[in-house]
Amino acid sequence: MTASPVISVRGLHKSYGDFQAVRGIDFEVRPGEVFGLLGPNGAGKTTTVEILEGLRVRTSGDVAVLGFDPSLQTQRLKDRIGVSLQHTNLPDKITVMEALELFAAFYSRSVEPKQLLQRLQLWEKRNAQYSTLSGGQKQRLALALALINDPQLLFLDEPTTGLDPQVRLEIHSLIEELRSQKCTILMTTHYIEEAERLCDRVAIIDEGKIIAMGTPREIQAQTLGHSRIEIQCAAPIPDNPPAATGSETFRYSDDRRSLSVTSTHAAKTLVELVKWIDAQGLELEDIRLNRPTLEDVFIELTGKSLRE
């Protein structure tokens, strides 16, 4: 990565009186990547994001967002970013179009509301009042408002919290679309699958500290968690499997047609096992590799569950 980071955070601290909400955080967000802050409620995600958005003043540390110091160049920063906050509302009787026009007036540049609404599938709803919108439509409107100024950086704070699964998928595909357009996004979430699916890189935060960071794959790899290889054959499998690299335990099903192997080096183990089955002249029906989830990682790292 040669391009300078969009966000750079070094040694960030934030205290409220005696309570330390953020206790020394370092990370960078690079242009065009979707970066996720994952952690349980109260971990310090929202505080961190709000410091970056210029809404809160940090206690100490170095922060640069789009080259601005958020607590000093707040208005200039706000003009260039898009933000979708949790728990916000608009007046009941404002229409979709009016909301966009209102917010467009706040920024030094803005995109054509019509295109934006079409892109977010809200054009048909442009004259509908806010109170008549469904949860998904409200969230799409929130995204539209966050994009009205053609932001160089988008903050999404828990974009799908409280939405039903159907709507959540809708929002996910919208974010994926933005991701494909190389939009730089910093999002917070406490949904594992959301982070796994949407984020290029993730930082796991707990009690104000980053406890793991990297691509979802890298984080999984950093952990002691074991992958599990499931093999299914047409005929019973012989009970003398090879001591494949990394393999640890072997378990057969009652009819001996399926075998479950745990491994610390799943890829190597898998290749050696497939060779062995082939050598035995068995017909392979199915093979699956189950990696440890971020949830597993989180539990392993913190000893507690992500979901409250």
Add this chain to the structure above:
Amino acid sequence: MRPYLAHIKINLKLTLRDRMILFFNYAFPLVFFFIFAQAFDAKQGGAITQVISMVLIIGVLGTGFFGAGIRSVQEREQNILRRFKVAPITASPILTASVVVGWAAYLPSVILFLVLANVVYKMPIPAQPLSLLAFISIGVIAFRSVGLVIASVVNSMQESQIVTQLLYLPMLFLSGATFPITILPDWLQVVAQFLPATHLFTGLQAILIRGETLGQNLSAVGALLLTTAVALFIGNKLFRWEKDEKLPASAKLWLLVVFVPFILLGTWEAKSRDSIAKSKQLSREMARGRTTLIKDARIVIGDGDVIPSGSVLIRNGKIEQVFSSAPPKSVEDIANVVEGAGKTIIPGLIDAHVHLGNPGGIVQDWAKYDAAKSMRHALIAYLYSGVTAVRSVGDSLDSILAMRKESASGERSESELLVCGPLFTTEGGHGTEYFAGVPEKYREQILKQFVRTPKTPDEARAQVRELKTAGVDAIKAVLDAGQASFLFNRMDASILRAIVAESHAQNLPVTVHTGDSKDIADAVAAGADGIEHGSDRDRIPDLLLSEMAKKGVAYDPTLAVVEAWNDYVAGKTDLLDRPMVQQVGPVDLIASTKKFIDSPDAIKLRERLGKYNVSVAIGMENLQRAHRAGVNLVAGTDSGNMLLFHGPALHRELQLWVQAGVPAEAALRAATSQAARALHAEGRIGSLAKGHDATLLLLDGNPLQDITVTERISGLYYKGERIGRSGLFGDEKK
């Protein structure tokens, strides 16, 4: 600028979509409009200005406290403001839009109510429409700002309800918006002066009733603007986007800072009482605007005409019409109808000769005597007695002019005062003897208040001009050499001529105090307009009477003072036992006077005074002959002298006239239209002519048959206001 316009635009649209706002701005005040109009008889005029002010204030309070304040808290509680927080804007466009849109949404209601008042209740179109709109606009903006600052200092909806009600309710009930402030106890009226709504109400009333401008209500305008500025500044500083951001409870003290202009104004008013006085005046002016029809009464017009059974229509404080037959039904519909059958309407009586600063008796403790208080009491006593205008013919100049201003203000119900300046006399002349005992140090100063003693005609002219500038209504001169052991220097004829000439040049009538017929002859020769006392010592020659008749010289015999003087010398106090004297009192003055007359000091004094000989019989004889000679008679009493209490004395005077052989009708004319002419006030008072002040008495009986009926006052109207006589003296204490 763009965020401001965008916020204003969207706010306006949302406001028009919000039924609650339309309800509070229009439907709610509309209901009050009709309820108040009914309750205050707005159909009869006058009160409609109060009704409209009430409704407008209720609207302003509503839009400020609920439209701006509560709404702004709601937006914070509903996380709407939070959404704006991430945009590159400050609180200022949000606050500005709330104020501007609140104003824009409110203003049409002002027009609506003005139109309704005009169409339904015939309220005249305001004389200063721009000042009215500007003033109400300033009010709306100030109250919107106050609402916003409340939103900024409270932490929750619950707190905002409490703070809002704490401010809203007193302003609703004490400002005049729900009932007239003048019915509140005095201390509450003072408290009300600390409330912005009170100043808004008073200013609005003044603009509507008096046609005042913004400039005449500068203190209210200034305080409202200052409050707006402070409120917006603090509101902006303490603005919070999120409900989770809490302020300490002490932040509510900022509200006090917002109200500092009104705390200062209230403190000032508590001392000066200007605004309290103004609200009393305004409510009086409003009461004067009520339409009244007195039906089927005998009407003594005052100029000699009598309508045996007719009606008088009073409107906007003036006599609108006198009907000699039944008035049209349409008139009865818009008027407060008073049945007058068996009663007589006469114009308010006029006493052309009073000394307001003298109480008419002996005060217990002169050291505690408060001349201003005594004058106030006298003017109220006059009104109580149906004597609705008096001419002071010798009082301390500065205090009598101040009193005239006070009584004209309408703050209290009291009679109209006209003023002669200091007496023109001569060194050692009558009028100077009262001050012989005053210590040298003060004498000059006091003499200047009471007398002028010009040594040359030029000096006399200069002094007349000086008094004209001071604002007197007439000039009084003294031509009296006295008698027996009471001898005075008498003014030189050339000086009197100079006084008369200069007074006429200044359009001031001159009336001359005389002792005997020679004085009368000289005064008439000098061109005097009126003669006070005439002669109670000798017979006025027929020739002189006919000359007076020819020249139209007014003759004011003041028989009451001659009777009182003789009673006093004789130690009689019957005059103090007359019912009307007992009613006007004060009781302790009557008691101390009676006590004094029986004291050993008084006996000696009375013996000495007895040498000054004046005769009721001679005075009556001269009066009766003057009447027959066609002399222009005017009634006066010299009230303030011993045993002559202000008010009742004029009724006694009229009774003496009738005893002297003057017909009751002529006596009444002398106390009404002819007195008015002598006072140069015949265009306004003294007869029941269309366009005159609606100042009149409703008498229980027929004074033309029995002159004592003038004391039986069953109704009293002063400039259109119905006066509750029994409550008059209550006003005095305030």
